[in-house]
Amino acid sequence: MANKKRNRTYLFYFFGIYFFILFFSSCANKAQGPTGGAKDTIPPQIIRSVPQNGALNFAKKQILVDFDENISVEKIAENVIISPPQRKPPDIKAVGKRLIVNLLDTLKPNTTYTIDFGNAIVDLNEKNPLKNYVFSFSTGNEIDSLKIAGTVLNAEDLNPISSIIVGIYDELSDSVFLQKPFLRIGRTDEEGDFSINNVKKNTYRIFALGDVNRDYYFQPGEGLAFTDSFIIPDFRKEEVQDTIWKDSITIDTIRTVIQTHFLPDDILLRYFKESKKRQYLVKYERKQPYMFTLYFNTSLAEMPQIKPLNFDWEGKHLVQKNNTNDTITYWLTDSTCWEKDTLQIEMTYLKTDSLYQLIPTTDTLNIFMRKAISASKSKAKKSPVAALFKQDYKFSTNLTSTFEIYLPILIRFDSPLANVDLSKIQLSEQKDSIFKPLPVQWHQVDSTQMFYAIDYKWEPQKTYKFEIDSAAFTSIYKQVNKKYSTTFKIRSLDEYASLKIVLAEYHPNAIIQLLDEKDKVLYTKAAQASGTVFEHLKPTSYYVRMFLDENGNGKWDTGDFSLHRQPEEVFYLPKKMTLIPNWEFEEVWDYKAVPLLKQKPKEIRKDASKQK
Numbered sequence: 001m002a003n004k005k006r007n008r009t010y011l012f013y014f015f016g017i018y019f020f021i022l023f024f025s026s027c028a029n030k031a032q033g034p035t036g037g038a039k040d041t042i043p044p045q046i047i048r049s050v051p052q053n054g055a056l057n058f059a060k061k062q063i064l065v066d067f068d069e070n071i072s073v074e075k076i077a078e079n080v081i082i083s084p085p086q087r088k089p090p091d092i093k094a095v096g097k098r099l100i101v102n103l104l105d106t107l108k109p110n111t112t113y114t115i116d117f118g119n120a121i122v123d124l125n126e127k128n129p130l131k132n133y134v135f136s137f138s139t140g141n142e143i144d145s146l147k148i149a150g151t152v153l154n155a156e157d158l159n160p161i162s163s164i165i166v167g168i169y170d171e172l173s174d175s176v177f178l179q180k181p182f183l184r185i186g187r188t189d190e191e192g193d194f195s196i197n198n199v200k201k202n203t204y205r206i207f208a209l210g211d212v213n214r215d216y217y218f219q220p221g222e223g224l225a226f227t228d229s230f231i232i233p234d235f236r237k238e239e240v241q242d243t244i245w246k247d248s249i250t251i252d253t254i255r256t257v258i259q260t261h262f263l264p265d266d267i268l269l270r271y272f273k274e275s276k277k278r279q280y281l282v283k284y285e286r287k288q289p290y291m292f293t294l295y296f297n298t299s300l301a302e303m304p305q306i307k308p309l310n311f312d313w314e315g316k317h318l319v320q321k322n323n324t325n326d327t328i329t330y331w332l333t334d335s336t337c338w339e340k341d342t343l344q345i346e347m348t349y350l351k352t353d354s355l356y357q358l359i360p361t362t363d364t365l366n367i368f369m370r371k372a373i374s375a376s377k378s379k380a381k382k383s384p385v386a387a388l389f390k391q392d393y394k395f396s397t398n399l400t401s402t403f404e405i406y407l408p409i410l411i412r413f414d415s416p417l418a419n420v421d422l423s424k425i426q427l428s429e430q431k432d433s434i435f436k437p438l439p440v441q442w443h444q445v446d447s448t449q450m451f452y453a454i455d456y457k458w459e460p461q462k463t464y465k466f467e468i469d470s471a472a473f474t475s476i477y478k479q480v481n482k483k484y485s486t487t488f489k490i491r492s493l494d495e496y497a498s499l500k501i502v503l504a505e506y507h508p509n510a511i512i513q514l515l516d517e518k519d520k521v522l523y524t525k526a527a528q529a530s531g532t533v534f535e536h537l538k539p540t541s542y543y544v545r546m547f548l549d550e551n552g553n554g555k556w557d558t559g560d561f562s563l564h565r566q567p568e569e570v571f572y573l574p575k576k577m578t579l580i581p582n583w584e585f586e587e588v589w590d591y592k593a594v595p596l597l598k599q600k601p602k603e604i605r606k607d608a609s610k611q612k
Contacts, residue, residue: 043128044071044121051137058137063101063115065135070097070124078163079118083184083196084111085167085216092120101135110140112198116186136198146199146233150267151192151597152208152225154608155567156556157519157545158600160192161271161608164223165211168196168204172230174564177207181216190607204231208269220276220356224561225269234263268596271608272558272567278352284365289338290477291331291415292367294347299325301358304349306330309364311337311344318416318476320448331416333476343367393479399466403488405496406536409454409466416449416476424472427456430463430487438464449476458490497539497579502531504590509550515543519604526554531586539581543604544573546591572599 044067051058071094080092088104099121107113114136119129136143148168154161167182183204186196209216210223218224242257277298286292294304303319316334321327332338344366351361398410409427422442428435438456445451458464468484501512510527514534525532527546547556548569559567571591579585591599 040123040126041128043130044069044123046130046133049135053135053137054143055137056141056143058113058139059107061103061107063099063103063135063137065099065101067097067099067121070094071099071121072124072127073099073120074122074127074129076120079120081116081118081165081185081187083114083116083186083198084108085181085185087181090115094121107139110138112136112138112140112142112144112200114184114198116197118187118189134197144198144200146201146235147195147197147262147265148186148199148204148206148231148233148267149193149195149262149265150269152188152194152269152271153192153596155225155270155272155558156570157608158570158572158596159606159608160188160190162188162190162192163609164188164192164194164271165209165216166194166196166206166269167209167216168199168206168231170202170204172203172205174205174226174561176205177218177224177226177561179217182207182209185216192607199233201233204233206231206267206269208271210271210273218561220274221278223271223273225271226561227267227269228564228566231264231267236261236263270559270567274560275558276356276560278356279358280351281347281349281363284367286343286367286369289369290333291329292343293327293329296326296328296349300328300350302350303328304347307346307348309344309346310342311340313337318449320416320450322448323446331476341369391479393473393475393481395473395481397466397484397486399486399488401488403458403464403490404536405458405460405490405493408456410445411452411454413450413452413473413475415479417452417473418476418478419474420452421472424469425454426465426467426469427454428465428467429459430465435465460490460493463487463489494582495539496536497581498584499534499537499542499577499579500531500584500586501527501534501544501573502586502588503527503546504588505592507548509548509552511547511549511554511556513545513547515545515604517541517543517604519543519606521545537579539579539583541576541578543576543601544587544589546571546573546589571596572601574599574601576601576603 047066047068049063049065051060051063073092073094076092082090086103086105090104091100091102093100101115114134117130117133117135119131121130121133122128138144150166152161152164152166153159165182165185165187167185169176169180169183171180184196184199186194188194188208206227207218208223208225209218212222213219238259238261239256240259242255243251244253244255245251279296279298279300282295282297284292284294303321313332313334316332316337318331318333320329320331337343344364346362346364348360348362350358353359394414396412398407420442422440425440425442427438427440429438430436441455443453443455445453465485465487468481470483471480473481499514503510506529507527512525512527512532513521514523514537516522522542523534525534526549549555549557550568551557556570557568559565573587573589573591574594577585577587
């Protein structure tokens with residue numbers, strides 16, 4: 001009897017635990033819910049529209065488009081473009097499965113309108129875009145059906161440039177680009193490609209425009225591109241082969257179909273910004289008590305005139321300009337100026353007005369110290385600023401233990417140099433175990449009095465010593481340097497490579513540049529008829545660019561619309577050059593053999609509008 005009672009107890013516990021687990025397992029499954037299937041990658045599909053796409057004699061102000069799922073409209077200003085351009089942009093919104101477009105501007109009679117939605121229409125959940133959806137209608141009896149297409153490249157580096165307006169005029173003078181909105185427009189995608197749809201048969205001028213203020217015509221300061229020829233849109237019928245597949249490997253049938261090919265479809269526009277920039281003062285600052293700096297947004301045509309209001313600096317200052325002449329530093333050499341917490345000056349300079357004319361402007365500037373000098377730091381009633389200049393005169397060099405054979409010794413100072421004693425500078429070469437002195441060829445690199453060089457024709461694998469005795473350099477503040485000494489060895493020639501670029505068609509104005517893998521210029525040389533040689537190159541990968549220096553100033557120049565001058569032509573060698581040590585490479589380059597659109601290697605090709 002006891003055994004039966006015990007067995008019942010075991011069965012009770014067993015079923016109790018079983019139902020407990022079953023109950024909580026079912027609850028957990030309910031909480032988890034269905035796992036769902038594959039992720040939705042299909043964009044929303046159009047079911048119907050009112051009016052129909054391509055409607056004629058349309059006179060209403062609302063367009064409705066129904067989709068098979070809920071939608072949203074993303075980044076309307078960036079994606080949607082209407083042609084002809086509208087002064088009042090339409091109101092575009094999504095309500096459930098419906099797209100609603102309310103036209104707010106007056107519609108022109110007998111005109112074809114095109115609304116290119118780009119990638120604005122997406123499904124609500126997964127954001128799959130309905131790419132390049134275009135809706136057209138006409139206020140007249142027919143739809144204009146021709147198309148103009150092409151590509152916009154950045155003129156300086158041949159990168160594609162997105163979000164640029166491309167438009168046409170049926171008036172053929174240059175002045176229309178400065179006066180009236182485009183007749184019809186398109187916008188470039190990330191590859192720089194554009195299409196202007198629903199164009200009427202006519203003769204046109206075409207322009208690209210970085211339309212900052214969205215008025216659809218050129219204003220000084222905006223980027224642009226133009227062609228020297230007229231555009232006449234046309235089309236031709238072409239037979240093309242259409243393959244129908246039974247499955248992924250088996251062809252069902254091949255049929256011939258007739259397609260319409262719109263022309264021109266290969267317009268190339270080289271986009272640039274003119275060198276005309278607004279000239280203005282960006283900021284001013286006083287990082288140290290003994291100097292202040294003025295920053296302008298562009299190179300100055302004339303130096304500003306400075307009149308001190310609360311201090312005297314006649315014969316007590318030094319002016320330093322940078323190489324681009326847009327940053328000017330004033331070094332004060334008198335302690336009565338240094339100790340002022342605020343330097344008050346009257347500055348007269350040339351500033352650009354709204355018409356891009358330089359006009360004299362006078363401003364009063366109160367130049368504060370970043371951190372006021374505390375008198376409590378003064379000891380023995382000495383000027384705290386004067387005490388500052390008891391520090392050593394600091395400088396830096398580019399010397400390393402292993403040094404490049406083509407480099408000079410470069411020396412940069414923290415403040416302008418007043419005097420150098422060359423007898424206290426020694427350069428020597430190691431021969432056996434003895435260092436033998438060499439001549440020191442000292443020269444100033446730029447106008448700042450802070451950057452100097454020592455040139456010497458180094459020999460490979462040789463060891464040199466560079467020594468500077470104390471007080472060899474004296475700053476304008478009577479600071480002197482500490483003693484400095486270092487040894488360095490020149491690399492072996494076996495560690496370098498060389499590259500010779502031979503132009504298949506030599507151009508006397510060609511300038512050839514070697515670039516790194518970030519498209520940054522490393523070396524620049526004028527092209528030689530016998531071949532342009534770049535020696536002592538590190539064995540790594542390079543890219544090659546060339547521009548035609550039409551004005552002979554040694555640098556790439558942009559265009560000028562008022563002078564009808566295009567930017568100087570740029571070409572890329574369409575491959576990467578990978579160099580290996582102790583090897584001489586030669587490349588014959590026919591820079592016209594590959595179309596400009598296909599020249600730039602993909603590894604360094606990027607959207608120019610997204611570059612900083």
